[in-house]
Amino acid sequence: MQLGKLAGLQECDVPLRNIFGDALLDLVRENPRVVVLDGDLGNSTKTEYVRQEFPERFFNIGIAESNLVGVGAGMAGAGFYPFIVSFSSFLLCNAYDQIRLAVAMSDIDATIVGSHGGITLGKDGPTQMGIEDLALMGGLPTFTIIVPGDPASMQAAVRAAPNIKGPVFIRSSRVPMPYIYPEKNTPFVVGKANRVREGNDLTIIGCGMMVSAGLDAAAILAKKGIEARVVDLHSLRPLDREEIIAAAEETGAVVCAEEHLLQGGMGSNVARVVAESHPVPMRFVGLADTYVESGDPWELLEKYHLTAADIAQKGEEVVKVKAGA
Amino acid sequence: MDKTDNISIEELAGIAKELRLDILEMTTRAGSGHPSSSWSAVEIVTALYFGGVLRYKPQDPWWDERDRFIMSKGHAAPLLYAALARAGYFDLKELSRLREAGSPVQGHPIRGLMPGVEATTGSLGQGLSLGIGHVLGGRLAGKKFHVFVLLGDGECEAGQIWEAAMSAAHFKTGNLVAILDYNKYQETGPISREIGLEPLVEKWHSFGWNVHEVNGHDLQAVLGILHLAKQLEATGIPQMIIAHTIKGKGVSFVEADFTFHGRALTLEQAELAREEINAAG
Numbered sequence: 180m181q182l183g184k185l186a187g188l189q190e191c192d193v194p195l196r197n198i199f200g201d202a203l204l205d206l207v208r209e210n211p212r213v214v215v216l217d218g219d220l221g222n223s224t225k226t227e228y229v230r231q232e233f234p235e236r237f238f239n240i241g242i243a244e245s246n247l248v249g250v251g252a253g254m255a256g257a258g259f260y261p262f263i264v265s266f267s268s269f270l271l272c273n274a275y276d277q278i279r280l281a282v283a284m285s286d287i288d289a290t291i292v293g294s295h296g297g298i299t300l301g302k303d304g305p306t307q308m309g310i311e312d313l314a315l316m317g318g319l320p321t322f323t324i325i326v327p328g329d330p331a332s333m334q335a336a337v338r339a340a341p342n343i344k345g346p347v348f349i350r351s352s353r354v355p356m357p358y359i360y361p362e363k364n365t366p367f368v369v370g371k372a373n374r375v376r377e378g379n380d381l382t383i384i385g386c387g388m389m390v391s392a393g394l395d396a397a398a399i400l401a402k403k404g405i406e407a408r409v410v411d412l413h414s415l416r417p418l419d420r421e422e423i424i425a426a427a428e429e430t431g432a433v434v435c436a437e438e439h440l441l442q443g444g445m446g447s448n449v450a451r452v453v454a455e456s457h458p459v460p461m462r463f464v465g466l467a468d469t470y471v472e473s474g475d476p477w478e479l480l481e482k483y484h485l486t487a488a489d490i491a492q493k494g495e496e497v498v499k500v501k502a503g504a
Numbered sequence: 505m506d507k508t509d510n511i512s513i514e515e516l517a518g519i520a521k522e523l524r525l526d527i528l529e530m531t532t533r534a535g536s537g538h539p540s541s542s543w544s545a546v547e548i549v550t551a552l553y554f555g556g557v558l559r560y561k562p563q564d565p566w567w568d569e570r571d572r573f574i575m576s577k578g579h580a581a582p583l584l585y586a587a588l589a590r591a592g593y594f595d596l597k598e599l600s601r602l603r604e605a606g607s608p609v610q611g612h613p614i615r616g617l618m619p620g621v622e623a624t625t626g627s628l629g630q631g632l633s634l635g636i637g638h639v640l641g642g643r644l645a646g647k648k649f650h651v652f653v654l655l656g657d658g659e660c661e662a663g664q665i666w667e668a669a670m671s672a673a674h675f676k677t678g679n680l681v682a683i684l685d686y687n688k689y690q691e692t693g694p695i696s697r698e699i700g701l702e703p704l705v706e707k708w709h710s711f712g713w714n715v716h717e718v719n720g721h722d723l724q725a726v727l728g729i730l731h732l733a734k735q736l737e738a739t740g741i742p743q744m745i746i747a748h749t750i751k752g753k754g755v756s757f758v759e760a761d762f763t764f765h766g767r768a769l770t771l772e773q774a775e776l777a778r779e780e781i782n783a784a785g
């Protein structure tokens with residue numbers, strides 16, 4: 180299964196983490212205030228690009244995530260703009276209280292990048308997977324939360340981050356994601372969802388790699404005469420309520436898809452808006468209460484029902500419910 | 505246990521060689537994993553499981569007076585699985601399913617998924633605290649056993665290690681033995697370049713531990729120090745064995761290149777590695 184193929188998206192053979200690393204290097208070149216801190220994973224997160232070119236603005240704080248966050252926050256206090264980077268799981272789970280006090284409550288300007296989000300890091304298994312990162316970020320009210328779903332939006336998110344007031348979280352990924360947007364002039368505005376396909380029978384709302392999967396699902400549904408609108412909800416905070424309400428009002432059925440636990444992720448945020456504005460039938464694609472084992476990423480996505488086919492199936496279901504069948 | 509009480513060093517060396525080969529085959533087949541981190545601690549784990557140090561019953565894996573072994577540097581899971589299989593906990597053929605979807609032989613250890621896997625690890629820094637808990641629980645329950653924890657040197661950058669270090673001494677955990685796989689490298693570079701740990705002996709000493717140093721690939725020496733550490737239980741002082749090791753030990757081109765961290769070998773590299781391990785004395 181090749182992500183985005185059914186939808187005719189242009190393939191990108193570079194993993195999203197490398198796109199992130201390059202974008203970060205560009206930012207460091209342009210903006211002398213930006214510093215980068217990592218937790219001994221620069222080879223995996225790709226902050227190593229910055230380390231190679233700007234060793235004096237790169238800090239490996241080691242296998243010590245609490246210290247990593249604290250030191251990064253301190254550098255913000257000293258006038259720099261820190262990018263604090265590691266695997267989503269280690270960073271958020273190990274250093275949550277440090278993120279909470281020194282970053283979120285202090286409302287400092289800083290970006291935390293959670294790499295290897297979701298289950299597609301694959302074979303390293305559940306201790307390394309960040310399947311609860313968006314829920315944890317949700318518990319930190321001052322954070323802007325961005326989940327880019329293609330190379331161009333990752334580049335745009337990295338560029339945008341230092342101009343955002345307060346702390347920012349960006350989720351990065353080990354796998355490549357196809358192009359949804361052109362690399363130049365990407366329509367990416369933080370907090371503004373992108374409608375990437377028109378349709379009136381239902382809306383598929385996704386973030387991260389599930390945007391491409393959602394477009395593939397729309398292609399599957401189109402063959403059955405169902406036209407799905409697809410929305411890239413790359414920002415979970417601020418949440419684009421207008422676009423969500425429009426989806427509910429204009430299409431009358433919503434499927435949410437994310438590479439994350441169903442509990443506390445994107446879908447629950449969308450559901451809250453739908454429930455209080457314009458309740459319509461909804462379905463959710465994500466991880467039910469479970470940890471995911473080691474395995475080939477694509478095999479795992481199938482096993483845990485996170486594919487385009489799964490989204491399409493929920494789409495058919497929700498359209499039936501809407502029709503009162 | 506009985507069968508390992510009077511084992512010769514030659515026989516132990518033979519087991520160490522088998523473990524090295526198991527690790528190679530498992531990670532090559534999976535196409536990922538941490539062979540260099542596993543090879544670094546082969547002699548330590550061989551001495552523990554096959555040199556009569558650990559008391560265990562593969563047929564009764566959760567026997568409540570078993571000695572505990574906690575693989576805190578969880579990315580060395582292939583080594584743990586290979587040792588458990590060869591110790592009789594489960595069939596050797598399970599090893600070939602490392603990192604496969606649906607397999608209990610996970611990329612990092614998950615407690616209880618396979619018999620003998622004592623702790624869920626893979627987020628570094630957590631194993632020593634678990635070890636202290638086993639000691640305190642055993643004390644409360646009136647059970648007699650030793651607890652062994654294998655730590656990475658990079659892992660010792662984690663704050664929790666030093667929280668545990670402090671509490672281990674406070675609680676007089678004389679039956680706790682930590683072994684530090686001091687291979688001088690972490691993931692992205694030499695320890696001394698990234699986050700220096702020295703003076704390491706003095707650090708552990710000042711945290712209230714009795715510190716030993718050993719060549720971590722000298723089976724005789726490792727075995728001797730492990731037995732000694734056990735005998736020192738009555739002192740009530742936790743025992744730290746700093747084992748000087750070589751990351752990737754046994755495969756020269758891996759020893760020479762730290763960027764092999766977290767990488768499986770290619771099929772051609774694996775062929776060379778196999779020859780080298782087999783040819784070693």
Ligand SMILES: Cc1ncc(C[n+]2csc(CCOP(=O)(O)OP(=O)(O)O)c2C)c(N)n1
Binds near residue numbers: 244
């Ligand atoms: C909390 C945490 N942070 C980061 C990692 C990623 N990681 C896996 S292995 C490793 C390096 C470990 O170095 P060391 O402890 O020296 O073990 P070695 O492989 O050298 O035996 C890192 C940083 C992790 N597993 N856990």
Ligand SMILES: [Mg+2]
Binds near residue numbers: 687688
């Ligand atoms: Mg090391």
